[in-house]
Every structure is written in structure tokens, then in C-alpha cells.
Amino acid sequence: AQTPATMRAKPISYRISLIAALDTEGNIYYSLTQANTDQHVMMVFLIHLVEQLDLARPSWRDDTVLLLDGARYHNSQKVREYLRKLELQVIWSGPYSYSTAPIELVFAALKFGELNPDGKSTGKKALDKVAAMIGAKLQQTPKSTFIRFWHATTLELFKYLYY
Numbered sequence: 001a002q003t004p005a006t007m008r009a010k011p012i013s014y015r016i017s018l019i020a021a022l023d024t025e026g027n028i029y030y031s032l033t034q035a036n037t038d039q040h041v042m043m044v045f046l047i048h049l050v051e052q053l054d055l056a057r058p059s060w061r062d063d064t065v066l067l068l069d070g071a072r073y074h075n076s077q078k079v080r081e082y083l084r085k086l087e088l089q090v091i092w093s094g095p096y097s098y099s100t101a102p103i104e105l106v107f108a109a110l111k112f113g114e115l116n117p118d119g120k121s122t123g124k125k126a127l128d129k130v131a132a133m134i135g136a137k138l139q140q141t142p143k144s145t146f147i148r149f150w151h152a153t154t155l156e157l158f159k160y161l162y163y
Helices: 039-056 077-085 102-111 124-140 143-162
Strands: 017-022 028-033 066-068 090-092
Touching: 017 039, 017 102, 017 143, 028 039, 028 124, 039 077, 102 124, 102 143
Parallel strands: 066 090
Antiparallel strands: 017 028
């Protein structure tokens, strides 16, 4: 019996990027894209985040500061100008400061376990299914866990500053 010279293989998966924000009360705001995250994608996320925060709590600007890392798409000149235009206060963390970034713990929690146990299609046309899977996983995580992420990362930052 001859074997074919070709193999059947799954096509390469499409890239799905997650941008998210976590507040100290355990609320999470996120967006999925099928584009590489750049300064333009970041600015679109920021405007939608501001709209959601305005709806949820109109006075949020009085006591809210964004914590952003040094990613190029966070601190480009265009994004910095946009942050000023939106009148957002920002704290810039050091590069690769994962242990002091609560959102990194959210990303790690999403990766823990099986996100797609039913093996649903996640191809280019299934972004809504992927969003539903991520939303379900985030909803299964208690707000208290997200609040503990802030606690843990604040302690890490204190250790860094103190020692």
C-alpha cells in the first residue's frame, strides 16, 4: 500500500487579541480583536472603555487612574496625546512588571484550564463564539478573585519599593 505524499492538518489558527481593564472593585472590561494590537486599536479600546465607564459611574474620572505598562502601543506619542485629550490620568509601570500588573493575573486565569472544552470552531468567522467563551470564563471567576489580584500585585509593588 502506498501512502500519500501529503498530510491532512488543521489550518493555522487565526490570531485573536484580548485587551482588558480591571478596576479595584473587580469589574472587568474587555475587547477582542482579530487585528494585531497597535496604537490605533488601543485608542479605539480607550474610547469604548471611557464610554462604558461614563455609563456605569459618571464621576469615575475623579478617583480613577489607569495603570499601563510600557508597551509601544500604550505609550506612543499618538496614544499619549489621546490620553490627554480624554483627560485620563495614567501611571506607567516598568517594562515586564507582570507581578505588579493585576490584568496579567486575569490573563493567566483565562489560560488556566480548558477555555473551549466542547471544541467549538474558533476560526475567523467565529469571533462571537470566542467572545462568549471568554465572557463565560470571566463570569465564572468571582469578583473577589479579581479584587485579590489587585491586593497581590500591590503587595508585590510594595516589596519592590521597600526592598
